Amino acid sequence: MKKISLLGATGSIGLQTCDILLNHPEEFRLVAFSAGKNIEKTREIIQALQPELVSVQEEKDAYALKKEFPHINFTYGEQGLIEVATHPDTSILVNAVLGSVGLPSTLAAVRMGKTIAIANKETLVTAGHLVMEEAKMHHAPILPVDSEHSAIFQSLNGENPKQIRRLILTASGGAFRDKTREELKNVTVKEALNHPNWSMGAKITIDSATMMNKGLEVIEAHVLFEMPFDQIDVLLHKESIIHSMVEFQDTSIIAQLGTPDMRVPIQYALSYPDRLPLIGGKPLNLAEIGQLHFQKVDFERFRALKLAYEAGRMGGTILTAMNAANEAAVQLFLQEKIAFLEIEEIIERIMDNHDNISNPDLETILHVDKETRKKVLSMVQ
Secondary structure: OEEEEEEOOOOHHHHHHHHHHHHOOOOEEEEEEEOOOOHHHHHHHHHHHOOOEEEEOOHHHHHHHHHHOOOOEEEEHHHHHHHHHOOOOOOEEEEOOOHHHHHHHHHHHHOOOOEEEEOOHHHHHHHHHHHHHHHHHHOOOEEEOOHHHHHHHHHOOOOOHHHEEEEEEEEOOOOOOOOOOHHHOOOOHHHHOOOOOOOOOHHHHHHHHHOHHHHHHHHHHHHHHOOOHHHEEEEEOOOOOEEEEEEEOOOOEEEEEOOOOOHHHHHHHHHOOOOOOOOOOOOOOHHHHOOOOOEEOOOOOOHHHHHHHHHHHHOOHHHHHHHHHHHHHHHHHHOOOOOOOHHHHHHHHHHHOOOOOOOOOHHHHHHHHHHHHHHHHHHHO
16 A cells, blocks of 8 residues: 655645545555645545644644644644655655645655655746756656656656657647737636636646646656757647657657546556556547647747746746746736736746856755745736
8 A cells, every 4th residue: 555645635636636545545545645724625635534644834723623633643834844745654745736835845755765746847847956866866756747747757658768759748728729919918817717628726727828837847848858848849739638749769659648637647646657447537539529639839829838948948047936927927817916918928027137047956946936926026016
């Protein structure tokens, strides 16, 4: 039985991870998890999966839950995330928190040699060089949970990485894939949150609409698979059936297909190298679908993706600045304080004025992250 720690249990990926654990109690056990401020969902997870350790964001919530569940240990804050990630009984850490908050705890788990199932793009985008160096040093496997990177990971099974010609990430195009830039000027938060294919959290759904999500995935693919940016392509594929592809030197392409269900890559990361039945999963019926469509990406239309490529090629702290600017700007859009197109405008302004530092350490990364968020807020006050 594999024992699991889960960061971000009450988010979209976290809840789907819990669903998998409930469906396979003979395979997995949840030892520890972290949650934010959703205490009602936290209670439900505790009751369903009976972990040993739970971390929440606020100290007062930890004390309140301790009175309800005296047999469980509770902690809180950033130190709580680290305690969950480094629980001595855990063999796999699932990092499903939003943003760069999961970076210190992930590095702590890596240093203990734990397997990391990573659904947190920002950790690899802002500090991929640190995470992968530590992972190699401490023999800690990094397994992708994103559907695109899981697809590449699966397509590379048994293949020689030196014979790869390029990686092809597919993109649905998000809620606004058929709109022109002129039509994007007055789109609403509600419209942006209406993703055509996937059920995800608010932040990642907005990132899909701007295509920054795909930009973060390009950088993540560069880190995970040690692939130059010139050999990572993005292809619009509105059905989200082909989750990504690998092209080899002989022009052969291997792809991973399936219905859009995030539980598939989550479960594969947990069960790897084995596969388990997906309880409640819908098998892919290509005859029913009939057609699949593909389209070249217009980088002027999807400027956030262009900015991500630029930051990725530069490397260093501009990756942290870009990511922090995006997180802050998306939050402002969700609060209806800025317009949709202002998200990428803010990111570009931050990048244009950033003094880049190569090969930053963790302290520098966290400092740049904090200062960038302050700068974004100052832009709209």
